[in-house]
Amino acid sequence: MxxxxxxxxxxLGAGRGSAELVDLLADAYADRRADVVALDxxxxxxxxxxxxxxxxxxxxxVVGEAQRGRALLSGIANSRTKGVRLVIADKLAGLGLSAxxxxxxxxPTARISPRAAVxxxxxxxxxxxxxxxxxxxxxxxxxFNAVVHHDAVVERGAILCAGVLLAGHVRVxxxxxxxxxxxxxxxxxxxxxxxxxxxAVVTRDVPPDAVVKGxxxxx
Numbered sequence: 164m165x166x167x168x169x170x171x172x173x174x175l176g177a178g179r180g181s182a183e184l185v186d187l188l189a190d191a192y193a194d195r196r197a198d199v200v201a202l203d204x205x206x207x208x209x210x211x212x213x214x215x216x217x218x219x220x221x222x223x224x225v226v227g228e229a230q231r232g233r234a235l236l237s238g239i240a241n242s243r244t245k246g247v248r249l250v251i252a253d254k255l256a257g258l259g260l261s262a263x264x265x266x267x268x269x270x271p272t273a274r275i276s277p278r279a280a281v282x283x284x285x286x287x288x289x290x291x292x293x294x295x296x297x298x299x300x301x302x303x304x305x306x307f308n309a310v311v312h313h314d315a316v317v318e319r320g321a322i323l324c325a326g327v328l329l330a331g332h333v334r335v336x337x338x339x340x341x342x343x344x345x346x347x348x349x350x351x352x353x354x355x356x357x358x359x360x361x362x363a364v365v366t367r368d369v370p371p372d373a374v375v376k377g378x379x380x381x382x
Contacts, residue, residue, distance in 0.1 A: 168195040172266060174238050175251065177203035177210040177218055181238025184268075184286065185214040188236075191271055201238075204288040213238075222287065225255050225264075232267025236286060240304050240322050245356040245372070247339025248302045251322035252284065265301070279311075282319075300337075312349075324361070336371060343381075 170192035174181050181201060188197045199216040203209055205227045208223045219228075229235060239251055256262075265284035269275055273291040281293070282301035290308035293299060297311045300319045307325040311317060318337040323329070329342045330349035335341065339353045342361030347353065352368045359365060360376030369375050375382055 169232075170199075171233045171236050172197065172199045173225065173233040174199060174201045174213065174216060175203075175222060175225070175235065176237065176239040177190070177201055177205065177213050180240045182214040184236060184238040185216045187270055187288065188268065189215070191268070198233075200233070202228065222251075223258060226260055229260060229264035234259075235242065235264050235284075236266050236268055237302065238298075240338045241298070242322075242358060245340075245358075246320050248284075248304060248322070249338050252302050252320070252342055262301075265313060271359065288325075294331075359380065 172188055172292050174184055179374055182193060185199055185367050186203050188199055198202040200219045200334030201213040201216045201217050202224055205219045206218055210218055230241045237248055237251055241247055267283055269287050270289045271285040272289040273287045275293045276295045278295045279297045280294045281299045284302035285299050286304045288307045291305050293311045294313045296313055297315045299317045303317045304325045309323045309328050312331045314361040315333040317335045320337055321335045321339045323341050324343040326344040328346045332350045334352045336353055336355035338356040341359045344362045345359045347365045354369050355367045356372050358374045363376050363380040364378045365380040373382055
């Protein structure tokens with residue numbers, strides 16, 4: 164599933180997350196060879212390529228790449244900058260980038276219910292399951308083998324690391340970050356920009372901007 168059937172993409176960032184994304188694009192479009200370039204603000208002094216995709220300019224060149232027919236995907240993701248994917252998206256909107264320029268990438272081995280909703284700028288890695296009536300909003304990122312059960316909501320720019328499990332009716336706030344293997348009980352709300360540590364078991368609501376870890380998860 165992609166908003167660019169021709170496989171023409173522009174990946175933002177030259178870090179290891181972007182390298183993973185470029186590699187997944189190559190895998191998903193192996194039958195017709197993905198055409199991928201990257202942008203990074205270290206240009207021209209930084210990396211010259213990202214997993215084989217040439218770095219062709221700074222992030223400010225994004226509007227031109229969109230005009231050339233490339234769907235944009237952000238490979239930028241970390242737990243150190245709260246809501247980093249939204250920060251980047253808002254910055255680029257300020258440069259005149261339209262919301263329609265963003266692509267959506269769902270790896271072919273992921274399973275998205277036809278009754279689920281997935282927004283622009285979303286990236287879904289291999290093995291992910293998104294169930295009936297779930298919603299994944301713009302610029303969210305879901306890593307390997309995470310599970311989003313029925314009626315759960317992943318808001319804008321949230322990041323679910325590998326193996327995260329959201330039970331039914333969970334709500335993950337905008338820009339939140341859930342570490343590897345975190346589990347969230349049904350009906351729980353994770354506040355905007357909250358950080359949930361790897362392996363945590365979340366049994367009650369987490370306030371915005373909070374940091375929780377452990378079993379059960381506590382501040």
